[in-house]
Amino acid sequence: MEILKYGNPILKMRCDSISIDEAEEANKLLKKMVDIMHESRGVGLAAPQVGISKRMIVIDLYEEPENIYKIINPKIVWKSEEIVEFSEGCLSIPGIYEKVKRPASVSVEYFNEKFESCFIDHATGLFSSCLQHEIDHLDGKLYIDRLSRIKRARTINKFKKLQEQINFKENDDIVDEE
Numbered sequence: 001m002e003i004l005k006y007g008n009p010i011l012k013m014r015c016d017s018i019s020i021d022e023a024e025e026a027n028k029l030l031k032k033m034v035d036i037m038h039e040s041r042g043v044g045l046a047a048p049q050v051g052i053s054k055r056m057i058v059i060d061l062y063e064e065p066e067n068i069y070k071i072i073n074p075k076i077v078w079k080s081e082e083i084v085e086f087s088e089g090c091l092s093i094p095g096i097y098e099k100v101k102r103p104a105s106v107s108v109e110y111f112n113e114k115f116e117s118c119f120i121d122h123a124t125g126l127f128s129s130c131l132q133h134e135i136d137h138l139d140g141k142l143y144i145d146r147l148s149r150i151k152r153a154r155t156i157n158k159f160k161k162l163q164e165q166i167n168f169k170e171n172d173d174i175v176d177e178e
């Protein structure tokens with residue numbers, strides 16, 4: 001499993017819901033997703049980011065006590081009217097951070113890895129922002145799609161330049177090894 005980067009068409013697709021028949025498979029994938037999230041030091045990861053177009057996300061805010069969320073078929077059932085701005089990054093757009101406006105608080109219905117019905121009541125702060133960011137991924141939306149057109153274009157440019165530098169450096173390293 002590899003994290004797909006901005007530009008990969010899978011990241012723009014709307015993901016399919018998971019049925020109860022797929023629960024066992026989903027549980028295995030969620031475990032793998034947690035490992036990848038931890039390896040990448042991310043606070044959240046959505047299945048399409050690893051090439052699976054299914055409605056699954058994982059979240060770990062690295063808080064005490066440890067609480068790793070494995071979330072299937074999430075649905076935002078309530079949003080606050082209050083909007084806040086949070087700096088966001090994405091493992092699919094590495095190295096870039098931008099401020100994104102979103103509802104300050106959300107409530108979310110979902111199924112856990114055992115396919116039990118669960119509810120997150122009035123999530124706030126980083127948790128709220130993270131839930132919304134990851135659920136957006138399931139609808140083929142990246143956080144840059146929530147920026148103004150100008151800011152979005154600038155951010156994509158910044159990312160492309162950064163990727164070019166990384167590719168250039170990697171090619172350079174290969175030459176050095178020869």
Ligand code: CO
Nearest residue numbers: 089090091092
């Ligand atoms: Co993301």
